[in-house]
Each structure stands twice: as structure tokens, then as C-alpha cells.
Amino acid sequence: MLLRPPQATSSAAHTIGARATPLRALAIACVLTFISATLLVVGAVYWSANKADWATEQRLAQTVATALKESAAKIPYDQESVAFWDEAVINTRNAFNETWVNVNLGVWMYDYFKHDQVNILDANNHVRYAMAGGAQVRDPAQAPDAAIATLAAQLRQDIAAGALDLYEAGKSRVPRAEDIAILDGRPAVVSVMPLVPHSKEIAQARGTEFLIASVRFLDSSFVRDLARSRLLDGVRFSRAGDITSREQSYPLKTKSGEAIGSFAWTPQLPGTDILREILPVLAAGLLGIGMVITLLIRRLRRTYTEVVVSESEATHLAFHDTLTSLPNRAYFNDRLEDALAEVSSGRSQLALMFLDLDRFKQVNDTLGHAAGDALICEITARLQSILKPGDVLARMGGDEFAIVMREVKDRMEVESLCGGILSVISRPFDVLGGQAVVGVSIGIAIAPAAGLDRSELARKADIALYQAKKNGGLHFEFFTEDMSQTVQQRRDLEVELRRALDSGNEIEVVFQPLYAAAQLELSGVEALLRWNHPRTGPVSPYTFIGLAEECGLIDQLGDLVLRGACAAAGAWDVDTISINVSAIQLRKGDFAERVLDVLNEMGMPPQRLEIEITESTLLGGSDASARNLKALRAAGVRVSLDDFGTGYSSLSYLMRLEVDRIKIDRSFVRHVGKSAQSGSIVQAIVTMAHAVGVTVVAEGVETREQQDFLIGIGCDHLQGYLLSPPLSALRMVELVAGKKTHATDSGIEAA
Numbered sequence: 001m002l003l004r005p006p007q008a009t010s011s012a013a014h015t016i017g018a019r020a021t022p023l024r025a026l027a028i029a030c031v032l033t034f035i036s037a038t039l040l041v042v043g044a045v046y047w048s049a050n051k052a053d054w055a056t057e058q059r060l061a062q063t064v065a066t067a068l069k070e071s072a073a074k075i076p077y078d079q080e081s082v083a084f085w086d087e088a089v090i091n092t093r094n095a096f097n098e099t100w101v102n103v104n105l106g107v108w109m110y111d112y113f114k115h116d117q118v119n120i121l122d123a124n125n126h127v128r129y130a131m132a133g134g135a136q137v138r139d140p141a142q143a144p145d146a147a148i149a150t151l152a153a154q155l156r157q158d159i160a161a162g163a164l165d166l167y168e169a170g171k172s173r174v175p176r177a178e179d180i181a182i183l184d185g186r187p188a189v190v191s192v193m194p195l196v197p198h199s200k201e202i203a204q205a206r207g208t209e210f211l212i213a214s215v216r217f218l219d220s221s222f223v224r225d226l227a228r229s230r231l232l233d234g235v236r237f238s239r240a241g242d243i244t245s246r247e248q249s250y251p252l253k254t255k256s257g258e259a260i261g262s263f264a265w266t267p268q269l270p271g272t273d274i275l276r277e278i279l280p281v282l283a284a285g286l287l288g289i290g291m292v293i294t295l296l297i298r299r300l301r302r303t304y305t306e307v308v309v310s311e312s313e314a315t316h317l318a319f320h321d322t323l324t325s326l327p328n329r330a331y332f333n334d335r336l337e338d339a340l341a342e343v344s345s346g347r348s349q350l351a352l353m354f355l356d357l358d359r360f361k362q363v364n365d366t367l368g369h370a371a372g373d374a375l376i377c378e379i380t381a382r383l384q385s386i387l388k389p390g391d392v393l394a395r396m397g398g399d400e401f402a403i404v405m406r407e408v409k410d411r412m413e414v415e416s417l418c419g420g421i422l423s424v425i426s427r428p429f430d431v432l433g434g435q436a437v438v439g440v441s442i443g444i445a446i447a448p449a450a451g452l453d454r455s456e457l458a459r460k461a462d463i464a465l466y467q468a469k470k471n472g473g474l475h476f477e478f479f480t481e482d483m484s485q486t487v488q489q490r491r492d493l494e495v496e497l498r499r500a501l502d503s504g505n506e507i508e509v510v511f512q513p514l515y516a517a518a519q520l521e522l523s524g525v526e527a528l529l530r531w532n533h534p535r536t537g538p539v540s541p542y543t544f545i546g547l548a549e550e551c552g553l554i555d556q557l558g559d560l561v562l563r564g565a566c567a568a569a570g571a572w573d574v575d576t577i578s579i580n581v582s583a584i585q586l587r588k589g590d591f592a593e594r595v596l597d598v599l600n601e602m603g604m605p606p607q608r609l610e611i612e613i614t615e616s617t618l619l620g621g622s623d624a625s626a627r628n629l630k631a632l633r634a635a636g637v638r639v640s641l642d643d644f645g646t647g648y649s650s651l652s653y654l655m656r657l658e659v660d661r662i663k664i665d666r667s668f669v670r671h672v673g674k675s676a677q678s679g680s681i682v683q684a685i686v687t688m689a690h691a692v693g694v695t696v697v698a699e700g701v702e703t704r705e706q707q708d709f710l711i712g713i714g715c716d717h718l719q720g721y722l723l724s725p726p727l728s729a730l731r732m733v734e735l736v737a738g739k740k741t742h743a744t745d746s747g748i749e750a751a
Helices: 006-083 088-094 099-115 146-160 163-168 221-230 270-282 286-319 329-344 359-369 369-386 409-427 454-470 481-503 541-552 554-569 583-587 591-602 615-619 622-633 651-656 677-693 704-710 727-738
Strands: 117-121 127-132 177-184 186-194 210-217 234-238 248-253 259-266 349-359 392-397 400-407 429-431 435-436 439-447 475-478 509-516 519-533 537-539 575-579 609-614 636-643 661-664 695-698
Touching: 006 099, 006 177, 006 186, 006 210, 006 221, 006 248, 006 259, 006 270, 006 286, 088 099, 099 117, 099 127, 099 210, 099 329, 146 163, 146 177, 146 186, 146 210, 177 259, 177 286, 210 221, 221 392, 234 248, 234 439, 270 286, 270 583, 286 329, 329 349, 329 392, 329 400, 329 454, 349 409, 349 454, 359 369, 359 435, 369 392, 369 400, 369 409, 369 429, 369 435, 400 409, 409 439, 454 475, 454 481, 481 519, 481 541, 481 554, 509 554, 509 727, 519 541, 519 554, 519 661, 519 727, 537 541, 541 554, 554 575, 554 583, 554 591, 554 727, 575 636, 583 591, 583 609, 591 609, 591 622, 615 636, 622 636, 661 677, 677 695
Parallel strands: 439 475, 519 575, 575 609, 609 636, 636 661, 661 695
Antiparallel strands: 117 127, 117 210, 177 186, 186 210, 234 259, 248 259, 349 400, 349 439, 392 400, 429 435, 509 519, 519 537
16 A cells, blocks of 8 residues: 655645635635625615604504594584574573583584583583583583683683674684693593574674583594594503503694693504514525525516516507507697797798598498497508608597698698598598498698697697588698688687577578479478578578587577477478488487477477488488487388488488488489480489389479479479478468469569
8 A cells, every 4th residue: 555645645735725715715705795695685674674664653643643633623613513503592591491402512412423521601601511421411510620611711712802703704713712631531622612693683792602612532432433444453542651662652732732641552564564574584594595585686677677568558558549559649749849849940841730530430330330440540551651751640539630741841742641641541441341431631730830839730720620621521721811710700600609599589490382293282391490690691501500510509400490390380281391300410319209299299290290311311320310210200200311312322222211202402403404414313313212112302493494304204292492482481371371372473472
């Protein structure tokens, strides 16, 4: 066996020692790092726990202070319910009615307001009545408790100094004196108030007032209420200062600042609870602490990531439309402000465009709201495809969009974009298996020419949009000052229309006769409205009826024409009395009920009434419209389709529509004899209507040639200035008297 030389052994030991030294240093460094980390974590936990406990204690102290303040303030308000009362003065000062006082001033205050004691003091501050714990005290001490006596004396001084004068002048509340005091060894809120009359019928000399003194002890029901309402554990009142280390206290002081005791309770300290849960984990060792720290860091990292993502999503939702992800109104306004700031520096122009879809409601009504949402998304995609970088597209709500076109060079550039918008929107859309066709109206205001204020620019773009829609839609308009004047005129006209409806003597109902074509006999009348403005003269029905629909007056106008027609024409020997009905009226859920109520009230059979509606109203109506029409037809009211030929006008539609007759639009009748195409169209309409059992009225008959042609093709009824213009009710009486005579032949003048 060979022995290793001593040098070799020494060298090996040195190598091991040399290697152990850095390992030991690393281990020490790790130990110190773990210890430091542990101390840091423990210190942070202790600091956080103490901070949480301190915040909780502050909140609880404030809670108790607030409860005391509210209780002290409530007692005088409770007293006012009986102190400000003629009966209280009569039953105490004039002749002391002990039974009445016990019921109304004693037991009442206990049962209803939880006042533990009530004393009634006379003008000399002697006790005339006492209640304690809800029962009258028999033979009470003549002198009140010292605390009550002190407050009573103070109140008497205030009254002598004019406190009641201020109250009677309406400059203050009923005077009172209140404080926190010790009564019968118990803490209490004490309030003293005079009994004063509430009317001038009772006179009371100064200094003769009886006083009501109320006491609520703070160590009984108040403590229970405090514990229940403020969620405090172990609430108690301590006068001796025996507060334990586990309890928190709040001093009870009089108004002078004298401490008379403390409220104590056992606080639920979240910081302490956290320490109890965390300390066992920390005691598991440095390795455990390291693992916990690692897990905490990972959790914090994950939580932070979730918070960042959630905050990003919340920010996006706050400033973007949820359906299209376009900027919403709030974000759009911010972007517009930024763009206007660039324009104000003189570097460029911008165009603000407001877009409103035409016929979008029909898509919702016919294909459903899901299709409407899909259509909005498709429209968004098409709009985005034609905008240049830097332009801002936003959805302002519903079927409204807005565009900020930045760095505008000239008006032609804006017109080009608007033309592109009209083109891409007017193309059919395939949505959810159906096809939708809509249009768009655009209002444009250019800055800086139209101003640099965001609200003013938006107002002008909105005015231009209104003008575009007024001109029939599928159109764009640039704002001009004339438009602003037009809007103002419309507002003025709305005011005048409301005034005219209120006055009841400017808008009248006139009647245009309908004649049976075969014998040219009077068969019915159509009730129309005429507005004779006292200053400007006649106002066109197309103007004021459209205005009434926009500003919510159409129901009032409809009621006026229905009642006027029933009142005037109810006794005439005519088959039908027709009135025009707006789509807005028909969409009201109670429309049919209101019409039938008026007919019943006016004594007119429903079978004599005919309502005239347009094709678009009938086909594009809501469920409410359909229900109203069904109810009216079931009652016997006839339905006529007005302006036939300008809408769908197909046989398939006519077969589906439950109508009694159609009225050929005057635009076709006007060209009879001048245009072979118009004559063919009119003849086709008559043939088609008769094929499905519907009678036909031709509107706008103005020449003998038109009359003869319409009679020749079998048209059932004629209406127009050739036969009679619209007539007043008085002129109609003359016409009805000679029923077979034309108004024009009889020399009867138009209304």
C-alpha cells in the first residue's frame, strides 16, 4: 500500500479549501439575500397590515362620530314634529291636559322616535310632566335634572334675546338647546325646545312658553342601533376608562369639550387578520419564502398583464363603437378638436361630414335588427375603403356616421369623396341571406370658412344634412348661410304652428268631393287641412304637415282633421269621408283605439270613414301599424292606398295588401292625352286593381279629355279641380243639396 506524500495531501486540502471559499461566500450571499428578502417582505407585510389597521380604525372612529352627530342632530328635528303645533300650546299652557300630553308628547316620542325620557317644563322650568321608558312618571320631581335645567335656562336666555322673533320672521328654525350629558349616571343626548303655535290664531306671550326636554340614552338602544347599522362588534359605553388592548374607543364629549366617557368596540382589523394568515407561511423557511415570492411575482406579473389588457379593452370600449370598432362620438369630438387646432394654424382646411342613412329603418323592420347590424358593418367597410389615410370615420349612433376629411385642397376634392360615398352606399348589400338597398344623405361644413369652433362647425354640418334629407336624400349639401336662415325660419314656423293649434281659429278643415265616374254623382269627400296665417297668408299643407311630423304635432293635427270631418260631414248624404293618415300616426300603439273613440263620440259609423295611407307606409310599417290597420278594418273602417303608382305598385303587392281602393297619383293623370305611356300605365293600374276586386280613384282630373279617358277605361271614381276644388264646409252643404251638380258647374267657389 502506497502512502500519499504529505505535500500532495496538503495541496489537495488547499484545493478543496480554495474551492470551498467561493462556495461558502456564495452560500453566505444567498443566505444573506434570503434573510434580507425575508426581512423586507416581513417588514412590508407588517407595514401594510398596520397601515390597513390604521385606516380601518380611522374609518370606524369616523363612523361612530358620524352616528353620534346624526343622533344628536335628529332629536331636535324629532321634537319639531310636536313643538311647532297649536294643540301642544293649547293642551299645556292654557289648561294642562295631562292625558293628551302623555299620549302626544310623551309616549309618542318614545314609540315613534325612541326618546327614552321626555319632560314638559312650565314657564318657571318646573316639571309638569315626565315620561321614562314609554310610561308616564307619576309624581315626578318638580326640579328637572341639572343638565336639563342648564339647557332650559340657556334656551330661556336665547328666547329673551330674540330667538323666537327670528323664528317667527322666518329667519331661523325653532330655537333649541342641546348637549351631551350624564343623566342618572348614563350618557345621553339632551335637547330642549319651546312649544310654539304653528298659526297666528294662538297668541303666546314671551317668557310663558312651556318647554319639551327630550333625552336619548347612548348606552342602550343607541348602542344596539350603532352595532347593527354600522356593523360594529361588542359596542359598549365605558365611563371608567376600562378599555382593553383589543378594543378601540371614541371619546364622548360635551359641547364644552369635557370628556364624560368613551364608546368602545372590538374592531375587525384586516391587517391583523392578514398577518395571522401570512406568518405561518413565512415561518416555513427561506426556501418556502423564496417559493412564495416567486409565486407572488408570477401572480403579480399575470395580474398586471390582465389589468393592462383589461384597461386597454376598457379604454377602447370607452372611445369606440362596440359594433364597428369605429371611434364613437366622444372620441370623434377629440379628434375633431385636434384637426381644428391644425387648421387654426393656417396650414390646411378640413371638411366635417355628417352622414345619415336613408331607408335604414325599413331594413330593420323587414329583415330584422341582426340584418341591420350586419348592414352597418358592411357600410363601415365600404366607407373605410374610400377614405385616405388621416381621415377620421366615426359612428355617431344608430344609422349616423361622421367623417373628418383632413388636408382638404379644394371643394372639388370633397365633392369627389361625397360622390364616391353615394356610389358605394347605393349599391345593394347582401346581409344574412337577404338583400338590402339603402341610400345616404350627407351634410358638409368646411373649416375654417364655416368656423373653427367644434360645436359651431358640427351645428352647420347638421344643418346641411337636414337640407340634404329635405331635398329627398341620396344627396349631399355644403353648408351655406341661407340654410341657417332656413332652419331658423322652420323653428319660427314651428312656433307659429303650435300657436295656431292652440288658438283653434287659423287651421280649418276643407273638403274635396269624389264623384262616381259612371254617373258623375257625388260619392264621397276627402277632408283636407288649410292654414291661413294671419300675417303671411296661406301656408302650404306640404310645408306644415311635414313640419308637424318632425316636431311631434301630427297627432294633434290628425285629431283636428278627424273631428272636423266628422262634425261637418257626418250629416251629409255621401258614402265615404276620407282623411289622410301619416305613417307616424299609424305607428302609435293606440291609434286605432283613439280613432274609434272619436267616431263613437261624434256618432259617426266606422263604415263611412276611409283612411288614406301611402304604399311606403303600408309596406314599411311596424307591427303596431299592422295591428292598427287590422283593428280599424275589423271595425268597418275602409282603407285607401294613396299616390298609387309612385311606389311598389305591383300586382303581387296589391294582392297582399288589404285595401278597399287605390288612388292613382295625379302625376300619371296629368299626362293622360299627352303621353301614350301615361295612358297605358293608368289603364294597367285600373285593370290590375279590378282583377283583385279593388276600386280605383283617379286624382288630379283637370281636363275633359282626362275625364273622358278615365271613364272610358272603367275608372270607378274621379277627383280633381275639373269636378270641384276643395270647398269649405258651408260650400259643401250647398253642393250636397244639389248632389248631381258639379261644384264648377254650380259656380261654387273653392275654399
